Amino acid sequence: MSVSAPPAAQRAAAPQMSTEKLFQPVRLGAYNLPHRIAMAPLTRSRARQPGNVPTLLNACYYAQRASAAVIISEATQVSMQGQGYAWTPGIHSREQVDGWRQVTAAVHAAGGLIFLQLWHVGRISHPALQPDHMLPVASSAIKPHGQAFIENEKGEGELVPFIAPRALQIEEMPYLVAQYTRGARNAMDAGFDGVEIHGANGYLPDQFISSSTNQRTDRYGGSIENRARLLMEVVETAIDIWGKDRVGVRLSPLGKANDISDSDPEATFGYIVGKLNDYQMAYLHVINPAAAQIENKMEPDPAAQRMLALIREKYRGTLMLAGGFDRDTAEAWLEQGKADLIAFGREFLANPDLPERFRRRAPLNAYDPSTYYGGGAKGYTDYPSLAQQHGEEPAPCVDESWR
Ligand SMILES: Cc1cc2nc3c(=O)[nH]c(=O)nc-3n(C[C@H](O)[C@H](O)[C@H](O)COP(=O)(O)O)c2cc1C
Numbered sequence: 131m132s133v134s135a136p137p138a139a140q141r142a143a144a145p146q147m148s149t150e151k152l153f154q155p156v157r158l159g160a161y162n163l164p165h166r167i168a169m170a171p172l173t174r175s176r177a178r179q180p181g182n183v184p185t186l187l188n189a190c191y192y193a194q195r196a197s198a199a200v201i202i203s204e205a206t207q208v209s210m211q212g213q214g215y216a217w218t219p220g221i222h223s224r225e226q227v228d229g230w231r232q233v234t235a236a237v238h239a240a241g242g243l244i245f246l247q248l249w250h251v252g253r254i255s256h257p258a259l260q261p262d263h264m265l266p267v268a269s270s271a272i273k274p275h276g277q278a279f280i281e282n283e284k285g286e287g288e289l290v291p292f293i294a295p296r297a298l299q300i301e302e303m304p305y306l307v308a309q310y311t312r313g314a315r316n317a318m319d320a321g322f323d324g325v326e327i328h329g330a331n332g333y334l335p336d337q338f339i340s341s342s343t344n345q346r347t348d349r350y351g352g353s354i355e356n357r358a359r360l361l362m363e364v365v366e367t368a369i370d371i372w373g374k375d376r377v378g379v380r381l382s383p384l385g386k387a388n389d390i391s392d393s394d395p396e397a398t399f400g401y402i403v404g405k406l407n408d409y410q411m412a413y414l415h416v417i418n419p420a421a422a423q424i425e426n427k428m429e430p431d432p433a434a435q436r437m438l439a440l441i442r443e444k445y446r447g448t449l450m451l452a453g454g455f456d457r458d459t460a461e462a463w464l465e466q467g468k469a470d471l472i473a474f475g476r477e478f479l480a481n482p483d484l485p486e487r488f489r490r491r492a493p494l495n496a497y498d499p500s501t502y503y504g505g506g507a508k509g510y511t512d513y514p515s516l517a518q519q520h521g522e523e524p525a526p527c528v529d530e531s532w533r
Contacts, residue, residue, distance in 0.1 A: 151464035159375030160411025169198035171476035175503040177219035184229035189236035190527035194482035196242025205249035208313035214251030216281040232322035252334030253295035270345040274389040307350040324376035332388025382421035386469035413448040419455030
């Protein structure tokens with residue numbers, strides 16, 4: 131069955147009772163969003179069956195969260211080579227496309243909008259996750275500190291040390307971009323409303339961007355223009371398929387996740403953000419470099435403040451920020467014009483009806499990190515809605531019409 135998103139006009143027509151910024155409509159490329167509370171991408175490692183195929187349980191989880199202004203899906207590998215953790219879903223096989231189609235049908239039936247996050251992990255992987263147990267690939271052969279999460283012979287999750295990846299040869303670069311082309315096309319076949327390119331958190335595009343992980347001397351290394359080339363090629367292929375108003379990019383300037391750093395982040399990200407601005411994409415999504423400070427109710431440090439101001443200056447389109455926000459800090463940042471939308475990660479994970487809770491200033495369910503990754507419905511689809519907390523029976527989550 132095919133279900134499409136409600137027309138933008140209908141979504142925007144929801145009553146606007148509040149004067150708060152959080153509940154004002156906003157434009158996101160092709161779409162009018164009724165409010166500004168987005169769901170951040172969240173890896174949940176629950177595509178466990180052979181082939182990393184999404185299931186009806188995943189459809190249930192996303193449908194429960196369809197009141198987000200827009201859902202950004204969990205990071206989804208564009209190829210087997212792009213996988214870095216056990217049990218994450220892909221968007222490279224026919225079975226995965228069919229699995230995701232159930233998810234998008236469920237979200238659309240519940241009135242939501244969902245973008246797929248396109249992912250290639252590069253060196254943040256392990257031969258145990260790679261086709262034919264080959265080495266993971268990266269911009270340069272530099273081993274990250276830390277551990278990969280793999281499935282061991284007993285079928286259990288296990289942390290094992292990273293190994294040094296293999297540097298991509300220049301001849302392979304078109305093939306790499308083609309993995310994203312296929313992913314973007316498959317996302318359209320699967321019924322998504324757009325795609326977000328995962329350029330953040332030390333994964334492959336970020337490994338090219340950042341000076342600590344890129345020692346190349348060809349046209350993908352050295353100058354900032356060269357280091358940004360892969361990201362721009364991926365953006366261009368995604369736009370070729372989707373059009374500019376259904377493509378977003380996620381970046382994490384000043385981020386240290388997955389052992390990454392840049393020697394001159396303001397020059398690097400100033401250039402990248404300016405260049406992305408020229409594409410007139412649906413949005414730019416930035417992981418707040420001041421996330422930890424916001425969460426601890428502190429002022430952002432000067433480096434984070436400078437980076438945020440630089441991004442706002444260079445990027446004129448819709449800006450989504452994520453990281454460390456609660457209802458009040460989100461409202462304050464929107465009110466001060468520092469962002470156009472706020473994406474919530476952990477709070478959305480634990481509160482399927484987060485916009486409604488914010489609207490009513492209702493208490494929030496606490497998130498449980500022990501059930502973030504792997505497992506089944508527990509800590510995934512069993513976080514109660516407000517209505518359930520007020521005694522309503524949970525509706526059956528899975529609808530056969532999604533199949
Ligand atoms: C369990 C978990 C999984 C995550 N998975 C992803 C992911 O797949 N892609 C991504 O870009 N960020 C991912 N993140 C980062 C979140 O999108 C978000 O930036 C982070 O949680 C900070 O926002 P918060 O303070 O609202 O939780 C993940 C975070 C958590 C807690």
